[in-house]
Structures are given as structure tokens and as C-alpha cells.
Amino acid sequence: MLVTVAMFVAFARGRMSTEIISLLTIAVIAVGLYFFPLEGNGPTDGLQLAFSGFGHYALITICALMVMGRGLVTTGALEPAARFLERVFKINLQLGLLISLLIAFGLSMAVNDTPVLVLLLPIFVSLAARGAMPASKTLIPLNAAVLIGGMATTIGTSTNILVVSIARDLGMPPMGVFHYTPIVLVAALVALPYLWLVMPRLLGDNRTEDNHAARRFQTRLRVGDDSALNGQVLASIMPKLPADLEFHDAPQGPIQPQQRLSVSGTHEALEEAMRTLKGEVAPDWVLDRIRRSSSASGEDIAVVEMTVTADSRLINRTLPTSGIADLYGVAVLGIHRPQRLVGERDRYNEGGDLRIEEGDVLLVMGIPQDLTNFARADSLLTLEGMRELPRRSKAVLAGGIMLGSVGLASIGLLPIAISALAGAILMFVTGCVKFDRVGRALSAQVIVLVAASIAIGRIILESGAAAWLGELMASGLQFLPPAVVLAAIMLFVTLLTNFASNATAATVGTPIAFNIAHQLGLPPEPLILAVLFGCNLCYATPIAYQTNMLIMSEGGYEFKDYIRTGVPLVLLMVTTLSILLVTTYGM
Incomplete structure (x- = not known):
């Protein structure tokens, strides 16, 4: 208990990193159990307990889920859903968050809460990158909505099933899937305003402010044969295009297939315009060549910004006369011209193509090796911020793998650990996630935190601390009214859940509640439900549940963020x- 409290205080103070505190906790348990082993154990048995978390199925499950989430991001499989929610958020940020919370709550009633969050997490990270609410303000409320929805049915979480199973073994009648759903629905109506309106205000904004405005690139957009612009007047299609996309020398009359339009905008705006209009800003033969090179070499296609230096051969040339595509197999998507002095004019050739000048920034697409060769040969300075393009050819495959893993776990055909591992293996085998990029999917902070929490959960259970707390609580409840008894049991189980594990809380709390009911002459079912609800009130610490840890790195959260937002929610729900x-x- 002292080790648990010390770890909690260290996390709450935030003076040391999460990784250091977690590793110190594991080290203290290992050394302490060597010199003071548990009853019936040898000195070296403590090493196994302390480090067992690194091989625990919960940690393996979390890592596998992170890998599958990475696969959805790198293939762009969730972009349609992200664009739909983005449109809702553009109408109103608060409306978008409310709809998202309701979707999360509804899904987790029927599907295990961990897969639901894994599906939603990349979408909201993508939304944050697109300018919606920052991930740090949405992920904790979203996680709370998932956990409350998972509490509403006996199949919502594995912990619910465990509590119901233990209660049946103790002689209670079985509970149906929706046995206590109305109770949770009413509680959710009370909690929803807090998740929606209060919790985001308690969380900081983890977005980094740019020191300069996003670069705008001038380019020629070639209209595709099946573009939405064909036969339309430009003004009629403008509302469907990004707001920061600007047309220069807009044509009069209907747009024709293969017509070239002079446009400018940010990289994101150009991508959105190409997707909406089914057009391209580089010749088709160059783009096809890049895709073939990517497929043959196994390298991802990347987009990078390059600055033209004073000794570059490109100065005074235009893109058509530069021979860049023929020489290097890369495509220049646009040219950004820095702010010019008053009176200076951009120079164009007879065909209306912009002549490249020193200081221009080129937006270049290709495979990394070709991009490096181009920058070296033509004296270009590569800027930071290389971005790999999604492997959209594998988007359907990645989505199918994720849905298959989620479906198998949701119907109970496979444990979530096995289905997640199988999904991660398939992501690797099919190329949706590459072996050399797996480090980007995993978070060292989450890994050591999970391992430390598992060690703490085991020592709380095996040292007898949980049983002692239960006996102490039972002796003090006999003179209290039923509502206070229920609240005390729920808070006790909530404490175990937030510092040990759901399984520990369910295993210890269910028989204690059953015995207290008989000792006090109360009906056992509401006390068992108090245990079940308490096992799900795991909002106050990141170590309480695996979904809390999944959002930690993406939201940039600290331990105190969970305490600040979770403790009021726990008290409200209790x-x-x-x-x-x-x-x-009727108690």
C-alpha cells in the first residue's frame, strides 16, 4: 500500500517523467520482495512478480492495438469518417463533440470498449490535425463516454462478464445483457453535460503554434475526365472546395475535362481540391512512374519542401523546361514564393508558367531516395517536415483487418489479446504497417506504465492488502444507511480499479459485497451492481484501464490531467x- 501511494504521489506531483516513476516502482517492488518475500515465496519470486508486466497479455494487447491503429493511419482508411466528422465540427465544434460522444457511447454498449476506442482514436487525431478541436481536449471525454457505454451491458467489457460470472458462482440468478441498462442510461444523461461542456475546459491545448503562416503553393490543377467541375461554372462548385484555395484567372463559362486551372493554396488545400475534383497538379505519367517505383522498391511515397539556393540550375527556368521529372523521377506539386518587396513582380514565360527564383520553396513528391538525389544534384535545401503519403491502395485491406479483429473479439469468438495480435501480424504481412516503422506506433511511456501498473495490481492482491481493506470496510458499514453502504462499496472498488486493475477489483470486490449483503440483511443484487459499476469508474488515473493508456501519448496527457478531470466524474457517477x-x- 505504501508503494502504491508513493507512486500515485510521484505521478501527481509531475516532477519526474512517467517512465522514470514507473521503472522506479518496478525496481522498488523487485528489491523489496527480494529482501522481504511474500509468505510462501522465495527471494527471487519477487523478480518474476515485478517484471511480469512486460510479458502480460494486457500489455501485448495494447501494443497490438497500437500497431493496428498505426495501420489505419498510414493507409488513410479512416479518412472518409474523419471528413464526415470534420464537416460536423465545421458546422459547430460543440455539436461535433456531442455527436462524437453519443456515437462512442452507443458503439461501446454492443462492442467491447477497447476496440471502439481504437477505431475512434486515429479519427480524432486526424481531426485535430485538420483544424478541429485539439486531441488533448477530446480524447479524455471520448474515452469516458466509451467507458460509460461499456458499463451499460453485461457484454460491454470483460470486467462486466467477470463480475456477473462470479455472482452466479456465488448463487445469484444470471443477469441478461440489458439487465441494468436503464440505470446506466439515466446516469449517462447526468454525466453527459460534464463530458461535453466541462471536461474539455479542464484540459489544456496541446497544439503547437506555428511561428509562420502555412506556405501557399502556386500550381496548375488539371481537371480530371470525371471531375465534378466538368460542365459546371466555377462559382457553383466553390462552396465544396477548401476555403483557402484560390483560383487565379478564373475561366469564363463551363469547365472542360483536362482544362488547366491556375490555383494556389496550402498543401492540405491542394490535396483536398485534387480529391474533390478528381484532378492532378502534376502530369499523370510522372505520378504513375512514382507509384511504380514505390511498389518496386517497397518505399513509401513522401512529400517534402525544398528551398532553391543561389547556385541552383533551376533559377530562371519553369517547371516544364526544368526536366525535373525526366531526370529524377519526382513531381513538383507547387511553388511557394516568399513575400516580395513592393514593386517587384513575379516573372512568367509566354505560356504563363512561373519562372523559378532563388528562395522559392518547391513542394516535391517522390520516394525518399529520388528526393535526396534531386536535392543534391540541383542544389536544393531540404526543409524539415517530410510527410509520407497514405498508402491508400491498402486502405480497404487495413480497414478489413481492423473490423475483423474487432468483430471476432466483440462476439466472443476470440479473446481481444489473440484477435489484436492476429490483426497486428496481418498488418505487417500485408504491408499496411512496415517492420522498420513499428517504433512510431508504440509508446515507451505507455509500455513501462502498463508494466508498472500490472506489478502494483499483483502485489496489492497477493500481499493481502485488498482483502484487508475489504474486511476493514465491512466492519464499519453495519451502522450506515443503504445508500451510503452502496456508495462505500462502489468507492472501494473504484479505488482498487484506479490503482490495481479491473480484474483485481472484480475478483476482490464481488465476494466482499455478497458477504456484506448477507451480514447487513440487504438484497445482494444492488451491492453486486455497485461492484460492477465501481469496476468501470476508471477515469482518475492512466493506469486504471488500457484505454486510458492508449490515449495518453496521443493526447499529450500527464497524470494530473486524469486526476483533474476524472475525480469529479467518479464522484458524480458514484x-x-x-x-x-x-x-x-426500494432500499
């Missing part, structure tokens, strides 16, 4: 659920 249980069961 109060509401206790009152509802007393009212429902």
Missing part, C-alpha cells in the same frame, strides 16, 4: 448510481 440503485431496488 452519487448518481448509488441514488439510482437505492430507488430501483
Whole structure:
């Protein structure tokens, strides 16, 4: 108990990194159990307990889920869903968040909460990158909505199934899937305003402010044969295009296939315009050549910005006369011209193509080796921020793998650990995630934190600390009213959940609640439900549940963020659920 409290205080103070505190906790347990082993254990058995978290199925599951989430991001499989929610967020940020919370809540009632969050997490990270609410303000509320929805049915989480199973073994009648759903729905209505309106205000903004405005690139957009522009007047299609896309010398009359339009905009705006209009800003033969090179070499296609230096051969040339595509197999998507002095004019050739000058920034697409050769040969300075393009040819495959893994776990055909591992293996085998990029999917902070929390959970259970706390609590509840008894049991289990594990809380709390009910002459079912609800109130620490850890690195959260937002939610849910249980069961 002292080790647990010390770890909690260290996390809450935030003076040391999460990784250091986690590793110190593991080290203290290992050394302490060597000199003071548990009853019936040898000195070296403590090493196995302390380091067992690194091979625990929960950690393997989390890592596999991270790999599958990375696969969805690198293939762009979730872009359609992200664009839909982006449109909702553009209408109103608060409306977008509300709809997202309701979707998360509804899905997790029928599907295990961990896969639901894994599906939604990359979408909201992508939305944050597109200018919606920052991930740090949405992921904790989203996670809370998933956890509350998972609490509403017996199949929502594996912990619910465990509590119901233990209760049946103790002699209670079985509970149906929606046995207690109305209670949770009413509690969710009370909690939703807090998740929606209060919780985001308690969280910081983890977005980094750019020191300069996004670069705007001038280019020629070639209209595709099946473009939405064909036969239309430009003004009629403008509302469907990005707001920061600008047309220069806009044509009069209907747009024709293969017509070239002079446009400018940010890289994101150009990509959105190409997707909407089914057009290209580089010749088709160059793009096809890049895709063939990528397929043959196994390298991802990347986009990078390059600055033209004073001794570059490109100065005074235009893109058509530069021979860049023929020489290097890369495509220049656009040219950014820095702010010019008053009176200076951009220079164009007879065909209206911009002449390249010193200081121009080229937006170049190709495979990394070709990009390097181009920059070296033509005296270009590569800027930071190389971005790999999604492997959209594998988007359907990655989505199918994720849905298959989620589906197998949701219907109970496979444990979530096995289905997630199988999905991660398929992501590797099919090339949706590359072996040399797996480090980008995994978070060292999450890995050591999970391992430390598993070690803490085991020592709380095996040292007898959990059982001692239960006995102490039972002796003090006999003189209290039923509502307070329910709240005390729920808070006790919540404490175990947030510092040990759901399984520990369920295993220890269910028989204690059953015995307390008989000792106090109360009906056992509401006390068992108090345990079940308490096992799901895991909002106050990142170590309480695996979904809390999944969002930690993406949201840039610290331990205190969970405490600040989670403790009020725990108190709100405990109060509401206790009152509802007393009212429902006439206690």
C-alpha cells in the first residue's frame, strides 16, 4: 500500500517523467520482495512478480492495438469518417463533440470498449490535425463516454462478464445483457453535460503554434475526365472546395475535362481540391512512374519542401523546361514564393508558367531516395517536415483487418489479446504497417506504465492488502444507511480499479459485497451492481484501464490531467448510481 501511494504521489506531483516513476516502482517492488518475500515465496519470486508486466497479455494487447491503429493511419482508411466528422465540427465544434460522444457511447454498449476506442482514436487525431478541436481536449471525454457505454451491458467489457460470472458462482440468478441498462442510461444523461461542456475546459491545448503562416503553393490543377467541375461554372462548385484555395484567372463559362486551372493554396488545400475534383497538379505519367517505383522498391511515397539556393540550375527556368521529372523521377506539386518587396513582380514565360527564383520553396513528391538525389544534384535545401503519403491502395485491406479483429473479439469468438495480435501480424504481412516503422506506433511511456501498473495490481492482491481493506470496510458499514453502504462499496472498488486493475477489483470486490449483503440483511443484487459499476469508474488515473493508456501519448496527457478531470466524474457517477440503485431496488 505504501508503494502504491508513493507512486500515485510521484505521478501527481509531475516532477519526474512517467517512465522514470514507473521503472522506479518496478525496481522498488523487485528489491523489496527480494529482501522481504511474500509468505510462501522465495527471494527471487519477487523478480518474476515485478517484471511480469512486460510479458502480460494486457500489455501485448495494447501494443497490438497500437500497431493496428498505426495501420489505419498510414493507409488513410479512416479518412472518409474523419471528413464526415470534420464537416460536423465545421458546422459547430460543440455539436461535433456531442455527436462524437453519443456515437462512442452507443458503439461501446454492443462492442467491447477497447476496440471502439481504437477505431475512434486515429479519427480524432486526424481531426485535430485538420483544424478541429485539439486531441488533448477530446480524447479524455471520448474515452469516458466509451467507458460509460461499456458499463451499460453485461457484454460491454470483460470486467462486466467477470463480475456477473462470479455472482452466479456465488448463487445469484444470471443477469441478461440489458439487465441494468436503464440505470446506466439515466446516469449517462447526468454525466453527459460534464463530458461535453466541462471536461474539455479542464484540459489544456496541446497544439503547437506555428511561428509562420502555412506556405501557399502556386500550381496548375488539371481537371480530371470525371471531375465534378466538368460542365459546371466555377462559382457553383466553390462552396465544396477548401476555403483557402484560390483560383487565379478564373475561366469564363463551363469547365472542360483536362482544362488547366491556375490555383494556389496550402498543401492540405491542394490535396483536398485534387480529391474533390478528381484532378492532378502534376502530369499523370510522372505520378504513375512514382507509384511504380514505390511498389518496386517497397518505399513509401513522401512529400517534402525544398528551398532553391543561389547556385541552383533551376533559377530562371519553369517547371516544364526544368526536366525535373525526366531526370529524377519526382513531381513538383507547387511553388511557394516568399513575400516580395513592393514593386517587384513575379516573372512568367509566354505560356504563363512561373519562372523559378532563388528562395522559392518547391513542394516535391517522390520516394525518399529520388528526393535526396534531386536535392543534391540541383542544389536544393531540404526543409524539415517530410510527410509520407497514405498508402491508400491498402486502405480497404487495413480497414478489413481492423473490423475483423474487432468483430471476432466483440462476439466472443476470440479473446481481444489473440484477435489484436492476429490483426497486428496481418498488418505487417500485408504491408499496411512496415517492420522498420513499428517504433512510431508504440509508446515507451505507455509500455513501462502498463508494466508498472500490472506489478502494483499483483502485489496489492497477493500481499493481502485488498482483502484487508475489504474486511476493514465491512466492519464499519453495519451502522450506515443503504445508500451510503452502496456508495462505500462502489468507492472501494473504484479505488482498487484506479490503482490495481479491473480484474483485481472484480475478483476482490464481488465476494466482499455478497458477504456484506448477507451480514447487513440487504438484497445482494444492488451491492453486486455497485461492484460492477465501481469496476468501470476508471477515469482518475492512466493506469486504471488500457484505454486510458492508449490515449495518453496521443493526447499529450500527464497524470494530473486524469486526476483533474476524472475525480469529479467518479464522484458524480458514484452519487448518481448509488441514488439510482437505492430507488430501483426500494432500499
